[in-house]
Amino acid sequence: MTLSPSGFDPHVNQSSEIGIVLRQVYDTLVYRDPDTGQFVPGLAESWTVSPDQTTYTFTLKQGVTFHDGTPFNAAAVGTTLARITAPETRSQAALGLLGPYAGYEISDDYTISIILAQPFSPLLDGLSQFYLGIASPAALNTYSNERYQFNQVGTGPYIFVEYIPDERIVLRRNPNYAWGPPFYQPPAANPIEEIEFRFFTDPSTRLTALEQGDAQVIGELPPSDARVVVGSSVIDLQTVRIPGQPDQFLFNIRQFPTDNPTFRQALLIGLNRQTIVDNIYQGFSPAAQGPLTPGVQFYLDVSVDQYQFDVQQARALISTLGFVDADANGYWDDPNGDLTLRVLVPPWGEYRQIVQVIQDQWRTIGVRVEPVAVPDFPSLVSAVDSGDYNLVSLTSYGVDPAFLRTYFTTDAARNWTGFANAEFDNLMRDAVQQLDPGLRAERYGAIQQAIMDQALILPIRNKVNLIGVSSRVHGLRFDVYGWYPIIYNASYDPSG
Numbered sequence: 001m002t003l004s005p006s007g008f009d010p011h012v013n014q015s016s017e018i019g020i021v022l023r024q025v026y027d028t029l030v031y032r033d034p035d036t037g038q039f040v041p042g043l044a045e046s047w048t049v050s051p052d053q054t055t056y057t058f059t060l061k062q063g064v065t066f067h068d069g070t071p072f073n074a075a076a077v078g079t080t081l082a083r084i085t086a087p088e089t090r091s092q093a094a095l096g097l098l099g100p101y102a103g104y105e106i107s108d109d110y111t112i113s114i115i116l117a118q119p120f121s122p123l124l125d126g127l128s129q130f131y132l133g134i135a136s137p138a139a140l141n142t143y144s145n146e147r148y149q150f151n152q153v154g155t156g157p158y159i160f161v162e163y164i165p166d167e168r169i170v171l172r173r174n175p176n177y178a179w180g181p182p183f184y185q186p187p188a189a190n191p192i193e194e195i196e197f198r199f200f201t202d203p204s205t206r207l208t209a210l211e212q213g214d215a216q217v218i219g220e221l222p223p224s225d226a227r228v229v230v231g232s233s234v235i236d237l238q239t240v241r242i243p244g245q246p247d248q249f250l251f252n253i254r255q256f257p258t259d260n261p262t263f264r265q266a267l268l269i270g271l272n273r274q275t276i277v278d279n280i281y282q283g284f285s286p287a288a289q290g291p292l293t294p295g296v297q298f299y300l301d302v303s304v305d306q307y308q309f310d311v312q313q314a315r316a317l318i319s320t321l322g323f324v325d326a327d328a329n330g331y332w333d334d335p336n337g338d339l340t341l342r343v344l345v346p347p348w349g350e351y352r353q354i355v356q357v358i359q360d361q362w363r364t365i366g367v368r369v370e371p372v373a374v375p376d377f378p379s380l381v382s383a384v385d386s387g388d389y390n391l392v393s394l395t396s397y398g399v400d401p402a403f404l405r406t407y408f409t410t411d412a413a414r415n416w417t418g419f420a421n422a423e424f425d426n427l428m429r430d431a432v433q434q435l436d437p438g439l440r441a442e443r444y445g446a447i448q449q450a451i452m453d454q455a456l457i458l459p460i461r462n463k464v465n466l467i468g469v470s471s472r473v474h475g476l477r478f479d480v481y482g483w484y485p486i487i488y489n490a491s492y493d494p495s496g
Contacts, residue, residue: 001201002199002206003017003201005018007149008022008165009149010131011084011091011094011135012094013093013149014131019131021169021197022130022133023479023485024157024195025133025158025160026133026154026155026156027043027156028043028134029127030127031181032479032481033181034477034478035183037399037480040182040183041061043061043072043155044059044061045061046058046059055113057112057113058077058111058113060111062110063178065155066135066139066153070138070153073110074108074110074112075106075137076134076135076136078104078112079137081114084132094131096406097129098123099116099120099123100117101115102115103115121400121432121435122400122432125400134155139151150163155179156177157487158173158174159173168198168199169197170196171195173191184489187474187475190474191488192492198214203225206218206220206225210470211235217467217469218468219465219467219468219483220465221467223282223350226284226468233471235468236471237468237469238478239284239464240467240478241463242482242483243398244399245407246293246460247288247350247354247393247461248393248394248457248458248459249343249457250457251390252390254387255387257321257339258341260321263317263318264454265455266313267314268307269314269317270315270367273309275361276461285464287460288460288461289302289303289459290303290451290452290459291451291452292401292404293463295480295482296400297399297401299401302448323339325366331368338368339368341368343390344372344374344383344393345393347373347375347376352373355369356371394414394416397482397483401431404428404444404451405432408447409425410425424450427446428447431443431447465482472492472493472494474493
């Protein structure tokens with residue numbers, strides 16, 4: 001584990017990190033096949049959608065039991081849905097995945113319908129994510145919301161044994177597990193009986209832990225460490241792409257001078273992203289070309305011909321806006337001195353290094369960059385709320401592009417660009433309500449193109465999870481989201 005989350009409850013907390021553990025503990029109604037991305041049965045053996053696309057009816061698998069012996073049935077699904085949607089749960093992620101949820105109806109012990117107020121095409125995608133894992137109703141009735149995170153009970157391939165914050169989480173193999181999705185295939189020998197997750201929050205310690213045998217699998221290796229692993233005889237490197245948004249910066253279009261689209265376009269043209277990919281990411285990640293990465297449905301490569309690196313063109317665009325360099329110090333002038341951009345820089349990932357490169361490259365087009373370090377996410381939100389910034393890093397992950405509405409519609413909670421366009425809002429709303437793949441592809445193609453035409457973002461690189469795996473671990477693979485290992489399929493041979 002690369003960070004210690006503030007909470008470990010899938011129905012309450014939003015950290016994607018907790019899914020590394022909880023994907024092993026819970027099953028979901030449906031899954032996405034990691035090879036095809038298509039939906040396949042999970043706890044539901046089949047499902048239908050009503051003609052008006054507002055009712056999803058699931059026929060559930062029989063013979064499934066929770067880790068505490070409680071039978072799985074439609075009432076258990078209803079209990080989980082009720083918990084997620086209860087105001088006192090204060091769900092940070094799971095509730096949003098249900099979209100315009102209006103309730104559920106149980107027809108019999110193994111048939112349940114989820115009812116929506118209006119069509120919502122990402123529903124199955126949400127139901128496939130660990131945040132909507134089905135929990136034992138007996139456990140939910142026994143433990144408070146605060147205590148349940150330490151006593152979690154699902155139907156998944158591993159049983160939750162122990163959670164000591166900032167120290168470890170222990171899982172034990174479920175000997176009765178026989179109802180997984182089609183791609184859950186246990187090994188013929190040496191299955192992994194127990195998993196101990198430890199916290200390696202300092203990136204500099206991860207490679208050492210692998211080399212010394214203190215850990216057998218560690219994700220999110222720094223690129224320089226991944227380069228070392230490539231030459232190792234005892235550690236294998238897996239590179240798994242992460243679908244979603246790229247590592248990127250959002251432009252604040254309510255703040256001078258990034259309120260001008262021509263100026264934003266000049267900034268895009270004035271940055272050589274390939275240099276960042278080659279030097280900071282050691283060539284492991286491709287340069288990003290738009291608001292989505294290739295692993296997302298309906299991805300469109302929208303900027304490869306639109307914003308080619310060209311220092312002279314970038315300077316020419318800025319000069320058309322009337323900026324001059326009267327003191328000949330290499331920077332364009334603004335009313336307060338040098339033309340300066342405030343960039344909010346979080347501590348995670350490689351953003352500090354990226355901003356240093358941006359600072360150097362934009363100096364050549366006459367723009368000064370003032371990095372503003374923020375220590376954590378709450379501080380980042382506070383800085384955004386002040387409005388005193390030009391660029392801010394923000395990204396999210398997922399396979400269905402519906403998450404874009406959270407960042408680019410007028411009233412969105414994370415509309416940190418300040419973009420407001422009624423026609424664009426309608427396009428985004430229509431894309432979320434369409435179930436026809438062809439129509440969705442058309443809508444999301446237009447959405448991606450509009451984001452880049454308006455130069456609302458500065459895409460950097462398509463994220464890749466660099467995972468060090470002991471050569472004694474065999475058959476480990478990751479789900480379609482790229483973060484979450486399918487440990488049930490893996491084996492561990494102490495002899496190598």
